[in-house]
Amino acid sequence: MSAQHDTDTVYLDNNATTRVAPEVVGEMLPYFAGKYGNPSSTHRFGGALLRDIETARGRVAELINCEPSEIVFTSCGTESDNTAIFGGVGALGSGGGAEIVTIITTKVEHPAVLQPCRELRGRGCKVVEIGVAPDGELNWDEYGAALAAPGRKFVSMMWANNETGVIFPVERAANAAREAGAVFHTDAVQAVGKLAEVDMAKVPVSMLSLSGHKLHAPKGVGALFVRRGVRVRPFMCGGHQERGMRAGTENVPYIIGLGRAAELAREELCGGVSTERLARLRDRLEEGLMKLPDASVNGGGARRLPNTLNIGFSYIEGESMLMYLSDCGICASSGSACTSGSLEPSHVIRAMGVPFTAAHGSLRFSFGRYNTDGDVDRVLAVMPGIVEKLRAMSPFVG
Numbered sequence: 001m002s003a004q005h006d007t008d009t010v011y012l013d014n015n016a017t018t019r020v021a022p023e024v025v026g027e028m029l030p031y032f033a034g035k036y037g038n039p040s041s042t043h044r045f046g047g048a049l050l051r052d053i054e055t056a057r058g059r060v061a062e063l064i065n066c067e068p069s070e071i072v073f074t075s076c077g078t079e080s081d082n083t084a085i086f087g088g089v090g091a092l093g094s095g096g097g098a099e100i101v102t103i104i105t106t107k108v109e110h111p112a113v114l115q116p117c118r119e120l121r122g123r124g125c126k127v128v129e130i131g132v133a134p135d136g137e138l139n140w141d142e143y144g145a146a147l148a149a150p151g152r153k154f155v156s157m158m159w160a161n162n163e164t165g166v167i168f169p170v171e172r173a174a175n176a177a178r179e180a181g182a183v184f185h186t187d188a189v190q191a192v193g194k195l196a197e198v199d200m201a202k203v204p205v206s207m208l209s210l211s212g213h214k215l216h217a218p219k220g221v222g223a224l225f226v227r228r229g230v231r232v233r234p235f236m237c238g239g240h241q242e243r244g245m246r247a248g249t250e251n252v253p254y255i256i257g258l259g260r261a262a263e264l265a266r267e268e269l270c271g272g273v274s275t276e277r278l279a280r281l282r283d284r285l286e287e288g289l290m291k292l293p294d295a296s297v298n299g300g301g302a303r304r305l306p307n308t309l310n311i312g313f314s315y316i317e318g319e320s321m322l323m324y325l326s327d328c329g330i331c332a333s334s335g336s337a338c339t340s341g342s343l344e345p346s347h348v349i350r351a352m353g354v355p356f357t358a359a360h361g362s363l364r365f366s367f368g369r370y371n372t373d374g375d376v377d378r379v380l381a382v383m384p385g386i387v388e389k390l391r392a393m394s395p396f397v398g
């Protein structure tokens with residue numbers, strides 16, 4: 001068993017995962033003890049759990065403003081993305097003699113979207129990956145051209161980027177897809193609970209993925225919004241659960257936890273107080289770090305999530321900065337999340353064309369509910385020394 005995290009740690013890696021809210025833990029605990037029935041059982045133990053699952057479904061639905069019947073519980077954001085893509089494209093007919101389906105996605109998606117799309121390319125679909133501008137914004141002309149192509153089309157476009165926080169114009173993109181007769185899925189794993197604009201009554205997406213552990217619920221639970229009338233071929237079969245959309249006995253404690261987390265997120269989002277607070281903390285950190293020489297914000301020119309700062313320090317390695325920060329009790333993440341141990345910057349940073357020297361020295365700080373001004377002070381106190389020390393050792397600085 002690994003050690004418990006100490007309370008002195010400054011945790012600024014909330015886009016990777018969030019701390020489970022105490023209110024969420026409290027609401028989950030009875031479901032590991034007395035409330036242990038199977039929701040499919042017809043006796044009273046089962047019926048009570050089925051009702052509790054429906055309460056959780058209603059709370060998740062309220063967070064994104066949809067009907068409870070449009071929410072399907074899954075095991076994580078990755079499963080939601082896979083279900084939407086394989087299930088949505090499957091319902092359109094994926095090649096195999098029928099008209100070829102074109103999948104339109106972007107170069108900066110999470111692998112949970114990119115990999116299923118590439119897998120479907122191997123099965124006969126045409127896949128178009130739309131590029132981004134240097135500040136991470138969607139190349140709208142490329143998107144428009146892809147939508148104008150003839151035939152059946154499926155779009156998967158993230159709401160907000162996990163590495164840079166850059167927000168895509170999902171409402172506009174979903175409207176354009178609707179006009180072109182395309183099914184539109186959005187990976188909103190980083191946007192749900194952070195942006196009030198994630199509103200299914202206003203944005204005409206066909207499907208939306210969300211994940212519990214990005215909004216103070218535990219890891220291992222997620223949901224897929226499927227708008228009424230949208231056809232999806234079930235990805236998991238072998239049971240009637242989730243109205244046949246996702247077979248398998250429900251993970252009751254985690255679904256209950258996701259419901260409570262969604263309720264807390266909605267309370268915070270109402271009135272915009274949490275968004276303003278996160279943006280204020282992030283902006284203070286950004287201003288302080290930008291005073292250091294040769295620093296630049298990746299995605300700085302674009303509209304971004306209020307909680308995310310991806311900042312590059314030229315001529316030094318992000319991984320080395322992370323180690324020094326970790327020694328000071330600060331948890332952040334590499335802003336260019338090197339792929340599989342290679343020294344190549346991530347596909348997101350590469351797609352933005354960030355210069356090599358800055359790409360390698362990128363850090364991501366992502367704030368959450370429990371961060372304070374004291375956390376910003378701690379980072380600002382140590383970063384100048386870390387940057388100076390590493391620059392002194394850098395082979396790139398003369």
Ligand code: PLP
Nearest residue numbers: 076077078110112162189190211
């Ligand atoms: N999509 C995005 C944008 C993410 O940031 C993540 C996780 O980091 C996922 C999908 C995958 O979610 P999960 O970890 O719940 O499988």
